[in-house]
Amino acid sequence: MLNCKQATALMSQGMDKKLGLWRQTSLRIHLMVCDGCRNFNKQLQFLRAGLRRFPHRNG
Amino acid sequence: MENELISFRSDMLKFAWLQLRDESSAEDAVQETMAAVLIGKQSFGNRAQLKTWVFAILKNKIVDIIRERARFSSTGAALEEIPENAYDDLFDERDHWNADTRPSAWGDPESSFSSQQFWKIFEICLTRLPENTARVFMMREMLDLDTEEICKELAISPTNCWVVLHRARMALRLCLDDRWFNAGDRDAEL
Numbered sequence A: 001m002l003n004c005k006q007a008t009a010l011m012s013q014g015m016d017k018k019l020g021l022w023r024q025t026s027l028r029i030h031l032m033v034c035d036g037c038r039n040f041n042k043q044l045q046f047l048r049a050g051l052r053r054f055p056h057r058n059g
Numbered sequence B: 001m002e003n004e005l006i007s008f009r010s011d012m013l014k015f016a017w018l019q020l021r022d023e024s025s026a027e028d029a030v031q032e033t034m035a036a037v038l039i040g041k042q043s044f045g046n047r048a049q050l051k052t053w054v055f056a057i058l059k060n061k062i063v064d065i066i067r068e069r070a071r072f073s074s075t076g077a078a079l080e081e082i083p084e085n086a087y088d089d090l091f092d093e094r095d096h097w098n099a100d101t102r103p104s105a106w107g108d109p110e111s112s113f114s115s116q117q118f119w120k121i122f123e124i125c126l127t128r129l130p131e132n133t134a135r136v137f138m139m140r141e142m143l144d145l146d147t148e149e150i151c152k153e154l155a156i157s158p159t160n161c162w163v164v165l166h167r168a169r170m171a172l173r174l175c176l177d178d179r180w181f182n183a184g185d186r187d188a189e190l
């Protein structure tokens, strides 16, 4: 089973490329049981949204 | 059109500087962009469309400058800027989150997008990323290049490239958490 450190690494990697099925599944299971990593995952998505919007922040 | 371009200038300079970390290169990128827009003479229905177009050109100019630079310099430096053990304290001996570092919910973070103050903090956090780390990260997230392209441009291995991206995300997440989402006094940070 994944620990949180490994899970954060996989979540970050998943932002850049598609994870293999096994990694994807172990991550999914970790996220089901770990609310800290669930929050981390949402926050990574938010960072990306923020960075995309950054040039347009002043209208 | 010219007035609008002038009104975008300061945002353009900041955007270019975050990636190039050098005022004269940022200035070059912005001026070349303005020239390209004026020569292009496209017409735009509204300001937002024009701004999107202008930034698309600016992104290309920035990538050109980074490519040019990569030819002359080694950018392996990115890997050493944030050390490998920088985030070890977040985890316990089993590598699970410590009680006080476990990420807590940010609520409805998108609502911060309408806050000027949020964007100031966001910019501060981006500025605090070390130079080469920032370059790799921005190429990925702001210029929207894929990691393969970035590794190739900067001549770093895919694994190292990805490690740099991960550390940049850790740093930015912690900074926003500290200074905005879980900040006791947001004003104190400005």
Ligand SMILES: [Zn+2]
Binding pocket: A003, A004, A005, A007, A030, A034, A036, A037, B097
């Ligand atoms: Zn976890």
